[in-house]
Amino acid sequence: MFDIYKLMWGKRKMVHTLALQEMKKEYAGTLLGSVWGLVNPLLRIVVYWFVFSIGAKVGQNVDGAPFIAWLACGLVAWFFINDAFRMSKNSFRSKRSLIKNTPFPIAVLPAVNVLYSYFIHLILLATILVVMVFYLKTISIYWLQILYFDVAAFLLLIGIGAVTAPLVAVSKDFGKLIDTVLVFLFWMTPILWSIDNIDGPLKFLVQLNPFHYIVQGYRDSIFFHTGFWEYPLYTLYFWIFVFVSFVLGNYLYKRMKPIFLDLM
Amino acid sequence: MQIAVSVKDIVKKYKLYEDKWGPVKEILTKNQLHKEFLALNNVSLDFPKGESIGVLGKNGSGKSTLLKIITGITDPTSGSVEVNGSLVFLDVSSGIDQELSGYENIFMKGTLLGYTKEEMLEKVDAIVEFSELGDFIHQPVKNYSAGMRSKLGFAISVNVDPDILIVDEALAVGDSQFRQKCMDKMNAFKEMGKTIIFVSHDHNAVESFCSKAAWIHQGTLIMYGESKQVAAHYNAFMSGHKKMEEIEMELNYRHGLQTAELTASEGQFALNLSGYVTSADETQTQDWTFVLQNAQTKETRKFPLERTEQGAFSMSIPFTSDDLFYSPGQFTFEVGTVNGEGDFASFPIWAEDVEFLSEQEVENTFKYTLQTYNQSLLLKIFNIDKLEEQVNRISVEDHQVIVDGVAFVRGYETPSADAVEGELYLVHKETFDYRTFPITFMATEEITENQAFNPLGKNYTYSRFVSKVDLSELPAGEYECKLRYSMKREPLHEIRSHIWASKIDQYDVNEHQVNGQTVQAVIKSKYLYLVVTAN
Numbered sequence: 013m014f015d016i017y018k019l020m021w022g023k024r025k026m027v028h029t030l031a032l033q034e035m036k037k038e039y040a041g042t043l044l045g046s047v048w049g050l051v052n053p054l055l056r057i058v059v060y061w062f063v064f065s066i067g068a069k070v071g072q073n074v075d076g077a078p079f080i081a082w083l084a085c086g087l088v089a090w091f092f093i094n095d096a097f098r099m100s101k102n103s104f105r106s107k108r109s110l111i112k113n114t115p116f117p118i119a120v121l122p123a124v125n126v127l128y129s130y131f132i133h134l135i136l137l138a139t140i141l142v143v144m145v146f147y148l149k150t151i152s153i154y155w156l157q158i159l160y161f162d163v164a165a166f167l168l169l170i171g172i173g174a175v176t177a178p179l180v181a182v183s184k185d186f187g188k189l190i191d192t193v194l195v196f197l198f199w200m201t202p203i204l205w206s207i208d209n210i211d212g213p214l215k216f217l218v219q220l221n222p223f224h225y226i227v228q229g230y231r232d233s234i235f236f237h238t239g240f241w242e243y244p245l246y247t248l249y250f251w252i253f254v255f256v257s258f259v260l261g262n263y264l265y266k267r268m269k270p271i272f273l274d275l276m
Numbered sequence: 277m278q279i280a281v282s283v284k285d286i287v288k289k290y291k292l293y294e295d296k297w298g299p300v301k302e303i304l305t306k307n308q309l310h311k312e313f314l315a316l317n318n319v320s321l322d323f324p325k326g327e328s329i330g331v332l333g334k335n336g337s338g339k340s341t342l343l344k345i346i347t348g349i350t351d352p353t354s355g356s357v358e359v360n361g362s363l364v365f366l367d368v369s370s371g372i373d374q375e376l377s378g379y380e381n382i383f384m385k386g387t388l389l390g391y392t393k394e395e396m397l398e399k400v401d402a403i404v405e406f407s408e409l410g411d412f413i414h415q416p417v418k419n420y421s422a423g424m425r426s427k428l429g430f431a432i433s434v435n436v437d438p439d440i441l442i443v444d445e446a447l448a449v450g451d452s453q454f455r456q457k458c459m460d461k462m463n464a465f466k467e468m469g470k471t472i473i474f475v476s477h478d479h480n481a482v483e484s485f486c487s488k489a490a491w492i493h494q495g496t497l498i499m500y501g502e503s504k505q506v507a508a509h510y511n512a513f514m515s516g517h518k519k520m521e522e523i524e525m526e527l528n529y530r531h532g533l534q535t536a537e538l539t540a541s542e543g544q545f546a547l548n549l550s551g552y553v554t555s556a557d558e559t560q561t562q563d564w565t566f567v568l569q570n571a572q573t574k575e576t577r578k579f580p581l582e583r584t585e586q587g588a589f590s591m592s593i594p595f596t597s598d599d600l601f602y603s604p605g606q607f608t609f610e611v612g613t614v615n616g617e618g619d620f621a622s623f624p625i626w627a628e629d630v631e632f633l634s635e636q637e638v639e640n641t642f643k644y645t646l647q648t649y650n651q652s653l654l655l656k657i658f659n660i661d662k663l664e665e666q667v668n669r670i671s672v673e674d675h676q677v678i679v680d681g682v683a684f685v686r687g688y689e690t691p692s693a694d695a696v697e698g699e700l701y702l703v704h705k706e707t708f709d710y711r712t713f714p715i716t717f718m719a720t721e722e723i724t725e726n727q728a729f730n731p732l733g734k735n736y737t738y739s740r741f742v743s744k745v746d747l748s749e750l751p752a753g754e755y756e757c758k759l760r761y762s763m764k765r766e767p768l769h770e771i772r773s774h775i776w777a778s779k780i781d782q783y784d785v786n787e788h789q790v791n792g793q794t795v796q797a798v799i800k801s802k803y804l805y806l807v808v809t810a811n
Contacts, residue, residue, distance in 0.1 A: 029387040033376070040375040040416070114371040115347040115363070116388045270351045274290055 016119040016174060016262050023120050030120075031127035049132040050139060053091050057084045064204060074206045077235035081147055086203045088133070088140050089230040093165060093223050094194060096129035100173030101190055104181035104272060111273070119265055122173035130166060137162075144234060154237040161229035161240075164250065168222055171254050174261025181272035203227055225250045278325040279360060280440050280471035281346055286355035288316040288341055288495075315341045316352070317495040323440075325360070328472040330482030330489035330503055332510045338495040339475055343442060346473075361439030361471070364389065367429070374418040378409055378428050381417055385432045399435050407431035408454070427454060434461050440471045459485075479514070483507040493520070499527055508628070508651050517650060522623050530554050530587070531611060532626040533653055537633035538644055545640040546594040547655065548633075551625060553611050554587030562613045566591060567622050568655075571606040575708040581611070597641065600701060600710050600760075603772045604642065607655040624652035641770045659771040661685045663761055664729070667777035667804065670797050675790045677745040677797055677806065683761055684723055684739040685771065691735040693717055697762050700743040700775070702755035702806060709751065715743045715759075747790045750808050757804040775804040 020027060039045040061080045065071035071079040103121040104111065111118050137158070145151055180187040201223050207215065218224060225246065232238040240247050291310040293299060302309045316338045323329050333339040344350040346357055347365045371385045382403050386396035404413050407427045417425060443462070462485070465472060476482055482489050482503055489503035491510050499506055509526075512518040518526075533551040540546075553564055566579040566589075577599075583589045595602040612622025628651045637645045643658040667681035679700060690696050701712040720740035723729050730736060741759075761771045777783065777799055787796045789811075798805045 023390075025392055026387050026390065029383070029393065033373070033380075033384050033387070036380065037373060037375050110371060110388075112349065113367070114388055115349050115365050116371075116390070270353075273350050 013259060014262055016265050017170070017258060019117055020120045020123040020170070023117060027120050027123050027127055030124045031131060034124065034128040035131060046132070046135065049135055053087070053136050054139075056091075057087050060087065060204060074231075075208070075236060077231070078147075081144060082231060082235060083204065084140055085144075085230050085234050086227045088137055089161070089165070089227045090198070090201070090203050090223070091136065092129060092133035093169065093226060094198070095132070096126045096169045097172060097176075098191070098194060099125040099129060100169060101176035101180045101187060103173065103177045105177075105184070105187065122177045122261075123170055126166060126169045126173055129169075130162075152234075152237055154233050154239070157233040157240065158230060161226055161233065164229070164254075165226045168226070168250075168254050168257070171257030171261055175257050175264055178264045178268035178272055182268055182275055197221065197223060201227060219246065222250055222253050279322045279358075280325040281323040281360070281363075281473070282321075282358040283342070283346065284320050284356050284358075286316050286319045286342065286345060286352045286357070287314070288338070288345065288350070289314055289353045314495050316345075319355075319492070319495070319497045321490055321497060321500060323471060323473055324488070325471050326469045327488060328466055328474060328486040330486035330507070331473060331475045331492060332477060332479060332482055332489055332506065333492040334477055334514065337492045339492045340444065342492065343444060343473075343475055347442060359440065363440045363442065364433060364436050364438035366433040366441055366443045372417055372425065372429060375416055377416050378407070378413040378420070379404070381428065382432055385429075386436075389436060391436070403431045403435045406435060406457070423451065423454075430454075430458055434458065438470070440473065441465055442473045442475070444475045477514075479507040479511045498523070505628075512650060525615070525621060526623045526626075528555060532628075533609070533630040535631050535633050536627075536646055536653060538638040538646065539634055540640060544594050544596070545644075546592045547644075547646075548590070548592045549609075550588070550590035551630075552586065552588045553581070553583070553625065564589075564611055564613050565620075565622075567610040567612055568593060569608050569610065570601070571608050571654075573605070573703075573705075573708065575601060577601055595640075595642075595644075597770075600703070600712075600772070601708075602657065603758075604657045604659050607657070609653045609655070624650075626651055627653040641768070659773060660767075660769045661688070661771055663759070663771040663773050665759065665761075665773070665776050666779065667775060668779060668782060670777070670783035670785070670804075672784050672786075672788050672795075672797075675746065675748045677747060677795070679741075679743045679745065679757070679775070679804070681741055681775075681777070682720065682722055682739045683741050683759065684736045685761070685763070685769075687734070688763055688769075689735045690717070690738040693719075693738050694764055695738055697764060698741070698760045700745065701758050701760060702745070702750075703758060704751070705754045705756065707751075707753065709753075711750065711755070713743055713745045715741045717741050745806070747793075747795050747808070749791075750793075750795070750806075752793060752808050752810045755806040755808070757806055776802060777804045778802040 035046060039048060042048065044051075061071070061083055064083070065079050071083065073079050074082045100122040103125045104118065107118075107121060141155070176186075176190060180190070200218065201221055202218065207218060207224070207228065210218065229240060232240070290313040292313050293310045298309050301307075319338075319342060331339045331342070341350065343365070345352050346359070347363060371388045372381050373384060376384060379400070382400050383393065383396050386399070387393075391399075407413065407430075409424060409427060412420070412424065417428070420428070441462075462472060472486075474482060474486055486503040488501065489506035490500040491498040491506050499509065509518075509523055513520060513523055531551070531553040533549060535548070535550045537548040538545075539548055555562065564581040564583065566581050567576050568579070569576045577593075579591055579593065581589045581591065609625055609627070610622040611625045612620055615621045627648050630648060630653060632646060636647060637643065639660055643660050645656045645658070647654050647656070663683055663685055665681060665683040667679055669678075669680040671678045671680075684690060688695075696717055698715045698717070699712045700715055701710055703710055717738045718740045719737045721737075723736040723739045724734070757775045758772060759775050763769050780799055783797060783799065785797050785799065787794050789795075792811055794809045794811060796807050798807050
């Protein structure tokens, strides 16, 4: 039931090397290299802060957490999820020529993309955390919880990557659909706005989005010092979601591999 | 014998849709809207360990698809693959990233092949050296020439250490020096006892490098066996010599000539042959016929074969002098039988392994040579001497055409009438009907006195010939006019040749009416023909 994940783990050195290659490839030929991995997200954070806080004047401090810090934190989590998902869903389609010509275990490809995004994410996370220390002038043991949420995010992304990659390999349209869904999710996930602003069934609906678990988790760790064990049901829901996506991902890969190998 | 790779009943189908909505429409309407392309049709093959096996096939035959299935790049629609040992696919361009440098690509490809960074570090120097790229190894691959890219690809692939190596026409690009290096490395692999599967459409390469070969055509395995045989059949097909039906028929039967001998026994010169022909499943129910055919005129002589239980036969073809079929020309040897549809079909009998019990070149009345050509037997009959001959006059009287000319063989003196005898004969172009007409040799000074023809002053008195061709009972058609000139003294040679007639203004080449038919002597390219047309 979990064959492809066993493969990903078994070949983790290969996955690691391939992820590094991806990074080299992405920035090969540029002068600044992986610095771009920082510049782009930082700029976006600044823009959002400016628009919401200064331009539209709707950004307020959330529960004592300063808006820009609270925003930056959530965005760091979101950038990881968004970029990793966007890339891993395409992991078969984008490596078409490699798959069609080289014999190697292609099931690991979604993991490669997630890992690659994680490397970029780490650089950004480290930078933001350093800035946070200076800005907030406090640090808490709860910050360690970020490790937990990173692992959670990583596994979630592997799961949904495994589910979507074969589907996208079969249907390019589906890939475009996901891109649209991601845009939708960006706004519907409480990243730029606080979940406390809504209530009732709407709040429930929004919480069904597993990405919210991660984003909120980041904020809970850095600002609100809330442990993930303090909302056990939600934590359980999240991990069931991950489990289901793992099973589904494995199943879809097995069923669709012969189809997408010929279709691509 | 151990098997390195075994494929069983491999079928590979591709679905071809007319438009991009095809797959969706198909699911919704539950109709079949696609054409199926059968890339591989029930292919079963066992590749033995430690040997080099070639896979031949023209482009689009399915051989690359079969490779992809063996290496695991693609899955078959049905069927199974079993691989015993580590497998590396040696092609020069896969897994190479253009943006990275050659050096980085070495590690990249190594990773894809499953090697760790440490293992690659051990190999990288050897790879760089093999590739002959020098400092260019640190340049991005996108800046390489095609030759450099293939050098890199090959250097990486060939410096790994697999049990089974699959080579896909990798040696197509690269200068001959580098190609030689690659061949040396491949030969080294062979010595090490590794299994090499070599895919190509160059039958020479396959024949020289591989011990066994398989031929795939339009998704079907046509034959598998010794590389020389397979390459020969493949080449015959690709060069247009044989059609697929012929080859398939040949392959249905086991056949071969074992011995051939030109011998003169009891005063009769003959060709003795022995061989075998059986159907592949050893049933003996068919009657086989041996066919000797004149390669130019297509005239044949047939001999029924009497075979033993094992399908062996031996026979003798006497070159009887009255049968004018055995005249100068080229002759092929075929065996044939009535096939499933009731038609008689024949194919050249395999003669690559024939043993010649006599000399391959023997002189008797004529010069006879035997040789193998395109894996079959070829008999050539030559006149030993050249007949110097010319027609001086052609006239038509009553119902006869009178041909008057001179003929002699340099060095063979004809001082009297009993030195030579002969006849004029007509051969119908289509029915091969032979008609002979007597010749009278008469005395003349024309040749003996002619310094140009006769510098040595020999006696060619009886060199004039006159022949009267009776036209009264000639069926319609076109006839070659030929002359048989037989020496009645040593060396007792015979010459048969088409009559040469170039003094056109001396000939009556008009149409004449004889017995309700139109008859005309015709000169084509200075050779004499007779054309008879019914009115």
